[in-house]
Amino acid sequence: MMSQGVPARAEALGARLRRARVPSVPWRSLLCTEPELSRGARMGNSALRAHVETAQKTGVFQLKDRGLTEFPSELQKLTSNLRTIDLSNNKIDSLPPxxxxxxxxxxxxxLNNNKLTVLPDELCNLKKLETLSLNNNHLRELPSTFGQLSALKTLSLSGNQLGxxxxxxxxxxxxxxxxLSKNQIRSIPDTVGELQAIELNLNQNQISQISVKISCCPRLKVLRLEENCLELSMLPQSILSDSQICLLAVEGNLFEIKKLRELEGYDKYMERFTATKKKFA
Known part of the structure; x- marks a missing residue:
């Protein structure tokens, strides 16, 4: 026969536990098995495989905003048919050479908005690459072989640390x-005269000196120098009088724009500007 004191002791124990405010735990949460814990990882791999399979058909691999910390090794299977890779908005800090x-x-x-600090020399093997976009990374320099990207047409390196x-x-x-906007460039050297670009964006740097050779760029039509550290005296007048530049943006420097209009050669610049504006009107 059960002792009459057992229910009393049980009730007293329950009261003490309630006073101690021991939190209740749903019993189902205690039964989570290892396969259930790893299901998320399996779903991630499955999604990646789906992207790879799609890319095999389309030639386009896009995997943005996924928190990736490394370049997907699964792309090894697609080296012979990929035309486009977009891994922007991840946390990738290097490219496997x-x-x-x-x-x-x-x-x-x-690979915009990642954490790249260097680019491998092997990048130069991409002889058909036309567009390279690496905005908002941590690049301080380009590899010496970068000039071998012979098909490159558009290069975006805004928001890096190029000096x-x-x-x-x-x-x-x-x-x-x-x-090259939003970097740490302080001057434009003589070598700029060999640049073949049509448009050069150097907004929001720290530029205080510009080589007169910039007026020798054979195809340069648009030059953006907004929000730098330029004095009017450091802006070569040949940009106005003897260049192909038809759009010069220099707002936000250390001089008033109206002073620019007083420089010799400004009329020639305005002729080019107006002709271009009419052409695209």
Whole structure:
């Protein structure tokens, strides 16, 4: 026969536990098995495989905003048919040298908003690459082989940590558009005269000196120098009188724009500006 004191002791114990406010735990949460814990990882791999399978058919691999910390090794299977890779808005800090150089048919590579600090020399193997977009990374320089990207037309390196205008760019004969805004460039050297670009964006740097050679750029039509550290006396007048430049943007420097209009050669610049404006009207 059960002792009469047992229910009383049980009730007293329950009261003490309630006073101690021991949190209740749903019993189902205690039964989570290992396969259930790893299901998320399996779903991630499954999604990646789906992207790879789609890219095999389309030639386009796009995987943005996924928190990736490294270049997907699964792309090894696609080196012979990918035309476009977009891995923007991830956390990738390097490109695998042995893999990146194998995408010999690649035309567009985008890794905006990642954590890249260096680019491998093997990048130069991408002889068909036309568009390279690496905005908002941590690049301080370009590899010495960068000038071998012979098909490159558009280069975007805004929001990096470049301290100089990379001389390798002057070897790129088909380069049309260069965006080096929001870097740490302090001057434009004589080598700029060999640049083949049509548009050069150097907004929001620290530029205080510009070589007169910039007026020798054979195709340069648009030059953006807004929000730099330029005195009017450091702006070569040949940009106005003897260049092909038809759009010069210099707002936000250390002089008033109305002073620019007083410089010799400004009338010639305005003729080019007006002619271009009419052409595209």
């Amino acid at each position: 042995l893999l990146i150089g194998k995408f010999t048919l690649l035309k567009s590579l985008s 100089v205008l990379p001389p390798q760019l002057c070897s790129l004969r088909h380069l049309d558009v260069v965006d």
